[in-house]
Amino acid sequence: MDFSYSTFLKNGSAAMWIIVACSVIALAVAIERAVALFGFTAKAKSLADAVTRALYRGDVEDARAQCERSGSPAADVFLAGLVAAPPRPGARAAPPVEKIVAAVERERQQANLKLRRGLWILGTVGATAPFVGLFGTVVGIMHAFRQMAATGQGGFAVVASGISEALVTTAGGIAVAIEAVVLFNFLNVHAQKLALQLRLLTEEYLEILKEVLPALRAGAAEPTAPLRPAGEG
Template sequence: MLKTSWSMWIIGACSVLALAVAIERAIALWGFAANARAVADAVVRALLRGDLDEARAECERSPSPAADVFLAGLAAAVRRGPRGAAPDEDKIDAAVERERQQVNLRLRRNVWVLGTVGAIAPFIGLFGTVVGIMQAFRHMAATGQGGFTVVASGISEALVATAGGIAVAIEAVVIYNFLNVHVQKLALQLKLVVEEFLETLHDALPTATAARPAAEPRPAREA
């Protein structure tokens, strides 16, 4: 890098950035499916017993992002409608779906960086090569010496930038494709456990809500 153009420093920074994103995503996604399955099983068992409070407690104890999705559904399930009416199942489904989409966005956080690095790294390397060749020919014109041997060294150093850009692009694209497929798989697994949770919640809701005391209406304000 010390013998090449400034473009190699940019390419090196892109390589470090791609590795940093890959490590950060690997840590963030590690154990996601297992944790989601564990909290889903615990919540479903509590719902089968009709215990909404225990289901909520299981979610609060879990570190899984899936627990946030279940909490949104449980919060909507205990929210009474007008005049103490039963909770609306459509509103429960909507609350769960909104939170699930938020989790999907968090799963894909920073993955776009890898796609960007994979797209621009070859062009950065090519630009550095073009600038290096221009400088080599400019040096030949300034010294008045001709021949390929005069510019061979400068051109060979300039071509290193193109090779470096291609290498970093391959690295970034491979990691991007792997993470993209992995995130899609995790999103599908999350959707399956959420659908199982909703089915169990809807079945247990009449019994569970009947056992919970309805909120007393607030007294009317005096005029």
């Protein structure tokens, strides 16, 4: 029997086409996530450094501009905390620190969801592909026995070819499931690591924000006399 790629698709009937579609979708999602997550840590740390320097200078507008220009998913997290800037004339009073912390945490949770976006598709493909393959196999075996009944001929030799072709869908479904599960596990663990790194950066950012917030609100931070980070002599 010819086991070329085209023969696999032909022998697997409609179920095999579904399995191939699942494989393409899984690869597309994996590539999109890999591109989206590439360089996340470097971009987030670079943005955190830029925002921290701006806050210690008392330049809230520059900190906001750094966040707005950045393509890092952490930009919205840091930007949420910059509502603590001294209110402009005619603006309402700045919110208390507790609300600022809550706003930053909400944005961090949103960023975590964005990191895991689309991974459910890989999990779904990994869980359902074997069943699609099994369904195709069952349908193929039913067809083989139907042909045997129609011709009136019995024996395993009559249905062996049809059954072997039907099993192609099971093999294809298992192969795609393995592909999807491996990609899901790798990207899921990577997203969890990035979420932890974002949490650490957010906690450090909140500590700095709480430190400089009183001076920012009181208008004590002067460009010519920048605040010094804690621990410096």
